[in-house]
Amino acid sequence: MKNVFERALASALMELLSSCDSAPEWSVAEMLALLEHPPDAALGDYAFPCFQLARFFRKAPPAIAAELAEQWGNSDVSAHGVEQVQATGPYLNFTISPGVLADAILPAIAKGHSFDAPQVAARERVMIEFSQPNTHKGFHVGHLRNVALGDALCRIFRYNGYEVVGANYIGDVGTHIAKCLWYYESFNQDPPPEQQRGAWLGELYTKATLLLEDAPVEQRKTYQQEVREILKKLEGGDPKLDATWQETRQWSLDDFAEIYEWLGVHFDCVFFESEVDDEGKEIVLQGEQDGVFQLSEGAIGIDLEEELGFFLLLKSDGTTLYSTKDLALAKHKFDQFGIDRSIYVVGAEQTLHFKQVFATLRRMGYEQAELCHHLPYALVMLPEGKMSSRAGNVILFSQLRQKIMDSLRTQHFQARKGEWPDEEIEETCRKVAVAALKYGMLAQDPAKQIVFSMEDWLKTEGDTGTYLVYAYVRICSIVRQLGIEPSADADCSLLCHPNEKALSRRLLDFNRAVWSAGEQFKPSLLAHALYGLARDFSRAYTTCSVKHAKTEALQHARLLLFHGVAETLKQGLHLLGITPPERL
RNA sequence: GGGACUGUAGCUCAACUGGAUAGAGCAGGUGACUUCUAAUCACCAGGUUGUGGGUUCAAUUCCCGCCAGUCCCGCCA
Structure with missing residues (x-):
């Protein structure tokens, strides 16, 4: 993206150089690539470094710059808006007339056609997945970074001419929910508060993990077995537990909706882990039958070799993993949304995970895996270390x-x-x-x-x-x-x-x-x-x-x-x- | 043990992707409100860019070694 002044300067420079004997053929693109800004506005608006000319002219860069400046003055070469050409050391500096500069942009803004999107060659359709909060957990400042990043990218990509589908992917199934509900059913005595019930569930989740961790060995085994049973019941669709899950899940979703509204963030589509859970399991079981995946120690996974290693896709007790669901989700995205590119805004700690997911998709025959891109970002840390919902040392967004x-x-x-x-x-x-x-x-x-x-x-x-x-x-x-x-x-x-x-x-x-x-x-x-x-x-x-x-x-x-x-x-x-x- | 990311002023960060004297903000010092809002502006001070090599006319930027921090490496997410 070059502006009128840069383009004019590039062709003027090419003209100037082509009149020199020993100079090779230059292209406008090469000139444009070389142009830069001087460090101090007093030196000029654009600078042309003369180092690379030295080997052709067999002269020191400062001498070349001085010569070019003189030649510019003596020739009829000119460029739009340039009011001064000056050699400073090895640089040829150009000053644009402030009036011409202002005239190139201000009327356009006033008339309202300065912010038109630049045309992207093939107007790509991009899905940007971000936020991905878990229900039954608190929404903390780390989640805020993700939301801000994903939402800004959606807006920026749209402005730049892409067609954007902003997607959320809410974690409403999994072990953490089993733990939360286990505590909620078996230990909690308090009534849920009137407001921010989702955040309250997050507190229960923290209490659950602490109770598990602090329990004596034998007791802990019993607890863990109870949690596992709840997880199996959840995946199996136990009616009573399912009702509790529905109710508590909604508390979290209400919390999220309030936060997104306050922040002014909106999604074009929302996926839930609960929607892709079964399908993911089917995909993995089918893949195992087809010989793409392998049974290993009772679990199913895929050997991706070398740096990616063995990637686990289904637990030995038959319950799903993040990876299980990611396979089904990717399939959904490509099959139902007709996207050209799929971007995942997810923490950097999951870099390996996504390399493995994309490699697995490729092995499954999904060519679109090439178009998947994980955008990693670093965590929001506390001075004393990592924030953890499990340990309860988080700064909540609220x-x-x-x-x-x-x-x-x-x-x-x-x-x-x-x-x-x-x-x-x-x-x-x-x-x-x-x-x-x-x-x-x-x-x-x-x-x-x-x-x-x-x-x-x-x-x-x-x-x-x-x-x-x-x-x-x-x-x-x-x-x-x-x-x-x-x-x-x-x-x-x-x-x-x-x-x-x-x-x-x-x-x-x-x-x-x-x-x-x-x-x-x-x-x-x-x-x-x-x-x-x-x-x-x-x-x-x-x-x-x-x-x-x-x-x-x-x-x-x-x-x-x-x-x-x-x-x-x-x-x-x-x-x-x-x-x-x-x-x- | 293997891998990824990060390391720049006391602190938090920039540096147009290899270019000129490495720039801002906080914190510290000094000035400016009867003025289009002082949530601001001007000025001072603050640096061996973690470290040792290499490539280059030129390295904070690219390559290699080491050090430190964070994170990942099959039944968490």
């Missing part, structure tokens, strides 16, 4: 949300009480809290661990979601108070302050940032681009007043610029799943 909301109310919205309607205060707090939470989760490279510390999440200064939202709101305020509609006809050539120019450049680069964020599966790239935009705006805010602009023409030009910044911030935040308020 706890974090409560703390942030309370902190915002007391620190920033006390003064609005009475001035604003209560509902607006609450809704604005929610929007800021969502911004803080999602930005916090997305601004970091997915491959890196997040060590959770509550005080970090309550910050509203610096590199935070709040900062971005604040920048947006200030522009809204400017436009509101000025009472003038931003016009695409404003004179962009007046926007020549370095701070104004920096903004134009940011806006011009926006679509590319979104594109990279999608192709590299890193919303963090977009998050950083937006933070840079907000920071450059805050600088321009203090140096380039709209209200106090020297002339009316300049005022209109700045209004157009800031309006473009606001629109871009809003669009970018939207792609991260954040909706900024209009005032704070």
Whole structure:
């Protein structure tokens, strides 16, 4: 994705070089690949490094750069918007006229056709599976990272022209549920609470695992046998237990629905493990008969050899595993949704598991296995180590949300009480809290661990979601108070302050940032681009007043610029799943 | 034992995928609110990019060895 200036520069450079005797044939693509940004805006907007020319010209790079600069001046070669060409050391630096730069992007934003999706060659249909919470367990801050990541990728891929199916896959069967229900039926004395019953089930699950772990050896064996029986009953469809399962499962689903709504996340389809359980078992049994899978120590699996090893697909007691269900789920995805690509947003600890799943699908004859992609992300850790629902040392999403909301109310919205309607205060707090939470989760490279510390999440200064939202709101305020509609006809050539120019450049680069964020599966790239935009705006805010602009023409030009910044911030935040308020 | 990921300022993170003087935010120091909102801005200070080699005109970036952290390696998810 190259912009008009880069394309113009590339062909101009090619023209310039082809007039030199000793130079080989160059392509525009090669020129484009070489172009980069100087580290300091004062040096120019684009830079052409001359190192690779040295071997052809048999001269030192700085000498080549100087010569090229001179030649450029003497020839009639020119490129769109270039107002200065200068050699600095081994680089040939180009400065684009700030007015031309602004004119290349601001009117387009004002007219509303700057955020059109780039055309993907073959409009691929992509399924992105994310969130995957387990019922009967608490929804903690680790789950939040997954949701933020998956939802942002869905939005970014859609913006980039893909057809996206956002999918959830809820774990509503398995050992953990047997444990929870075992405790619920045999030990629990308390009535379920009115609210957040799913989280309460999570507590029961924790109590169950602790009871199991702390029991004396003989007692533990008995307990484990009881849990196994419950699991078998669950899979066998025991009517009484099934009713309990249905009821408690719904409590968790209600919790999840409330959380997703609060976060503004929605799914195009929802799979349940309970739906693919039986089918998975059939697939494995059939595969064993067909000789694709093998019986081993009473269980069924597949020998994937070498680095993937033996992959277990069905337990010896006939109950299913994660792997069992993953086979059936993959089949569903491809057979029923006609997708071209299947992305799994799942923790990095399951990297081997998914390599094994995809390899197994391949062995089964599924060519689509090649199109499956596991997107691993690192865990949210506590300072003392890994969070574990089993051990109960988790920070629940609801706890974090409560703390942030309370902190915002007391620190920033006390003064609005009475001035604003209560509902607006609450809704604005929610929007800021969502911004803080999602930005916090997305601004970091997915491959890196997040060590959770509550005080970090309550910050509203610096590199935070709040900062971005604040920048947006200030522009809204400017436009509101000025009472003038931003016009695409404003004179962009007046926007020549370095701070104004920096903004134009940011806006011009926006679509590319979104594109990279999608192709590299890193919303963090977009998050950083937006933070840079907000920071450059805050600088321009203090140096380039709209209200106090020297002339009316300049005022209109700045209004157009800031309006473009606001629109871009809003669009970018939207792609991260954040909706900024209009005032704070 | 084998494998994956990570290691950059006191702390949390960037670095346009191999380029110029490695940048931000917190925390610390100094300034700026009768001004389009100070949830902000300007400035100072802070570095042998874990470590040792190698490839290259050029390495935080690519390759190899070692160290440290996290995680995975058949009846958990």
